Amino acid sequence: MPSKKKPQKLNRNFFVREVLTVAKELLGKIIVKKNDVTLSGKIVEVEAYNGDIDEAAHTFTGKTKRNSIMFGEGGFFYVYFTYGAHYCCNVVTGFEGQGTAVLIRAVEPIDGIELMIENRFGKKFATEKEILNLTNGPGKVCQAFGITKKHYGLDLTGDEIFLLNQPKVKDENIVVTKRIGIKKSVDLPWRFYIKNNPYISRR
DNA sequence: ATCAAGATTACCT
């Protein structure tokens, strides 16, 4: 009997490519975080940042202590804290020295939904509406998954947090728009999300 | 040592 093929972890080569390519291909992939409970979700919305030409990127003004991981090789986790309340998580892309990354803006919950509800709302149960609000924004994704600065610089080809390969989302099912919540380089069409997915952050 | 800004969210009218 032909057994169903298990999805494989994305390896270093996937991440060490041009940031816009990686951003688009990250759609539909599954992010997994292993603890006592395994949490996972399908990536449905991302934004690309490129310090070479993009004034909104944290790496635009050069290397600092905070953004140094973004200048490393692709496949590492860049987590930062903002607005005094929220963590946002990024997947570093490209070669050593490039300063590019993809912000994970929204995921569709798959495994460990009970724990995500607890992390986000501090209770065990949630209404359908609340479940749609679990992970539909970058700060919410980090809160639901319990991602903090402890995970800064983590190797995404390791065993704690990693990504599982999935079939590519077809171009006709990808919506391309301008990015959200930034004040510089606002016209770059570097936000990508899966068409008609209920878990994207609207706004 | 001090200060301003920020890749957001939740709650208000």
Place this chain on the structure above:
DNA sequence: GGTAATCTTGATA
């Protein structure tokens, strides 16, 4: 739709 909350980082002195 508008805005307060909240604190880390990086820049300036």
